[in-house]
Amino acid sequence: MARSLKWNDMWSGVRDKALVPAGARARDWRDWIRQNDPVYAAARRPGAAEKWAASVTLLLIAAVVVFLMLFDWNWLRGPIGRWASAKYDREIALRGDLDVRLFSWTPSVVVNDLKFGGPDWAREADTANVQRIEASVRLRKLFAGQIEMPLLSVTRPDVVLIAAEDGRKSWALEPDKPDTGEGMKLPVIQQLIITDGRIRFDEQRRGLTLDATVTARETANDGDAGFVLDGTGALNDSPLTLRIEGGPFINIRRNRPYNFEAVLSGAGSRLTADGAITRPFDLGRFNATLTLEGQNLADLYLLTGVTLPNTPRYRLAGALSRDERIWTFKDFDGRVGASDLSGDVRVDAAERLRVDADLTSRRLDLDDLLAVLGGRPQTNAAATDTETTVAAPGRLLPDATLQVDRLRTMDGTLKYRAAAVKANDFDVRAVNLGADLKDGVLALNPVSFAFNRGELNGTARINATRDTPYSNVDFRLSGYPLESLIPAGDGPAPLTGRALGRARLEGPGASIHDFAAGSKGSISVVVPQGEMRAAFAELLGINASAGLLKLLSGDQSKADIRCAVADFTVSGGTATARTFVVDTDVVLAQGKGSIDLGAETLNLRIDGESKKPRLLRVWAPITVGGPLTAPRIGVDVGEVVGQGGLAGLLGAVVAPVTALFAFVDPGLAEDADCGRLIASAR
Known part of the structure; x- marks a missing residue:
């Protein structure tokens, strides 16, 4: 009670002296502390208990400092390896020296000969073996709740990534956790050095293999500084190449875009991206100009996992962006066969892939559309004309097999409109198509063809959940001119x-x-x-x-x-x-x-x-x-x-x-x- 009264007196004094200069108020505060604060009094005139407590504390601090300075961190290699192996259900071992430097504004650690084994179903290949890792953190940023690494140096990393046919991934540390499709987020790395790196990738579902070298250098006499991933492989037994280049990491900042170039070629397709990671070290966000070209859009399934229809030769360019699991290819334009094509595509890379596309053509060559039905198109070199063989010789109905397994892997919608159609035997003048794919069932609505006179409108439903698809179609023809079926010769139409x-x-x-x-x-x-x-x-x-x-x-x-x-x-x-x-x-x-x-x-x-x-x-x-x-x-x-x-x-x-x-x-x-x-x- 007495102490409470003292505090009240003190605050009353402060209010009464509100207009007193700051220096005078500080002196009054100091004097009050000296007279009334027990902690201050104990520090000024310590007793036996206070002296013993201070001495023990200082001795403990000194002992800890000396222990850490003399401690052999290699003693922790075994316990760390056993703990990590049990946690992630794979063999993890620190087989070389472990060196930790704590007493610095940038504490660092050096790990030599790290083994990171594969899961039970992929024991034959270690997920990673690294000869040496050196990393440091900035202590001041760490106290502020941020991780900033002045240096990350990795020597001879050998990484093997395996994706099984059933979707299991050897690098997934929490395999039971749903895949959200979000990109990797790294701490800020001011200096990244990768020496003699190697990454091998085996995606068994699509028959994709890649063997790539990885280097990252801040300076080089030959001017080849920066990040480079250069790899070759195969995709369904056809050659595959991948090259990604980025600038050096030195003095990189979180709020500055990080520029990169990437070229991927394989399965008769070529993808070229020139862009920037919006916020460096957040790989879930970037923007790029993307150019796609190849023999058939359907081949892109092997590279991207997105199911696309059969088409003639194509070349498209537009703005590609990623925002975590959402990918967009906007305002693209180009040609597919002898037809122009433009529009927007949105891909949601959640646990189940979803693709929504809104496409238009100013002028469609009908033969290009017939390729969707499985026809075999041939487009001339100038891309002005396409001839499509729809069926085998002597046949009228297309015999191309629908790949039902691809329809089961994703959901999505499609809107397609052709404002005009190149002159054709059927006298088609405009096309309007819509599609909705859900859980392996494809609903086509509408399927609409406008003729010079008359229309063909209908719907179709393809159930691809069965090994052999089951389909329902309902088409109505209204007002189609018979003279389009039997054209006139020299005289009037018969x-x-x-x-x-x-x-x-x-x-x-x-x-x-x-x-x-x-x-x-x-x-x-x-x-x-x-x-x-x-x-x-x-x-x-x-x-x-x-x-x-x-x-x-x-x-x-x-x-x-x-x-x-x-x-x-x-x-x-x-x-x-x-x-x-x-x-x-x-x-x-x-x-x-x-x-x-x-x-x-x-x-x-x-x-x-x-x-x-x-x-x-x-x-x-x-x-x-x-x-x-x-x-x-x-x-x-x-x-x-x-x-x-x-x-x-x-x-x-x-x-x-x-x-x-x-x-x-x-x-x-x-x-x-x-x-x-x-x-x-x-």
């Missing part, structure tokens, strides 16, 4: 009108060909109105006196197509005609038969009934057979068909046509021409 259709199929298959060969569902095409050369219309009824003579004489007159329908049911890869009707002004024709999607062959037969009496007429069926790529059209003259009557034939057609209206196009039932077909049958 067939005009607009086609409407729908294909809804599902089935297994690792390629488009295999999918079609095992699919089930339906394919339907309707031509609600149009025109046909009268000669062809007459020949549907095999009228020798009219159709054949008109065809031979080059007659260009037209016959109206009132309605045409082709409706197939698909099972086991075979499309069987349920309804096959062509109704013109002069002939009503009905067909039957099948299309083998696996063998890609046709077996169709068309019977025609003339609507007008003819003087000379042979009523025999027309046959369409052979491969899809080169169908053969003939007449089965060995069979003469008896008269069937228009009323019965037309009546049998109306019901199937009506059922197709809602399936193919909801607005088709209102079309005047098909409406007249139905009305005429009543």
Whole structure:
């Protein structure tokens, strides 16, 4: 209580003397301490207890200092090695001298002959063997909670990094900890010296091996100062090279970017980066100008782990940046085949990779897009034209195998738009594609192609979680011009009108060909109105006196197509005609038969009934057979068909046509021409 009153008196005195000069207040404070502080009094007039305590303390400090000065740090090599081996479940040993210098403003340690073994599953190769390590820290920074190393010198480091097929990494000290994708963060190193370094990397999943030398020198007579990693190896048995160069570390600062250049070549690709680590020693952040070039974007999977589609030869350049686990390739531009390509790509390198891309083309060469389906493209040297072979000789459907294992390794989305398309046989004018990949299931929506007239729109779903993918497709064709299918020669087009259709199929298959060969569902095409050369219309009824003579004489007159329908049911890869009707002004024709999607062959037969009496007429069926790529059209003259009557034939057609209206196009039932077909049958 008395002491509390003294403190109150003291503070009252301070407040009363607020305007007294600082020197006078300091003297008053000193005098009060001398009179009232017991610690000060004990120090001024120490008793026996205080003297003994001070003496013991000084002796202990002196003993510790002498002990540390004379201590042989090699005695700790065994305990340190055993502790580290137990903690990290691998053999760790300090086999050479251990020298520690504590009494300095920059304490240092020298470790000789360090062995850092591999984990249980990779005992055959030590993760690291280092002949000598010398490191020092700045004591003043250490007291402030920062690590700054004036020197880090490593002599003859031999590092072996192994990544197993199941994803295990030999260098991971905590293998059960999830991989966050964040970059390594190093302390500030003012002087880095690496002498005769070697790094060997073995990534077994992609068949990637690399053997590189590493040096870091602050000064050199030949001017080759700085950091250099130079390595060669193989990627799926093809050559691989990597070179990374950076400036010297001397006088480097945390707030100054550290410039570097890197070149990686392999798997038919070349990546060149010229950039800077934003904050030196934080390898999780950097910016660079990146240039990519190679034969096929899909090959980059072997270098980056990112699944990309098949493409022709490419060259792209843009701004690459990393912010911890987020990588972005922004504002890139370049060419893929004969098409331009630009956009942004964002990669989240978390435990499960995610890629989001937004891409555009000002002008697309359709052959470049066909390469995505597995075609084999050839682009000319000037990159102005691409020719793509989609399937094997004699085949129409692509047979390239989908690599389902790559689809399982990542998630992501894709948006692609082509504002214009180079002139092509299909008369495609614009393209809009979207894709969403999640847990091995790829959903394509939309798949949209705009023609000069009409559109093809649809969706597809590919389940790649199975060894053999299972796919569902649903495509609708609206208003496609028939003259684009059979172009005109010297005269007018032999067939005009607009086609409407729908294909809804599902089935297994690792390629488009295999999918079609095992699919089930339906394919339907309707031509609600149009025109046909009268000669062809007459020949549907095999009228020798009219159709054949008109065809031979080059007659260009037209016959109206009132309605045409082709409706197939698909099972086991075979499309069987349920309804096959062509109704013109002069002939009503009905067909039957099948299309083998696996063998890609046709077996169709068309019977025609003339609507007008003819003087000379042979009523025999027309046959369409052979491969899809080169169908053969003939007449089965060995069979003469008896008269069937228009009323019965037309009546049998109306019901199937009506059922197709809602399936193919909801607005088709209102079309005047098909409406007249139905009305005429009543």
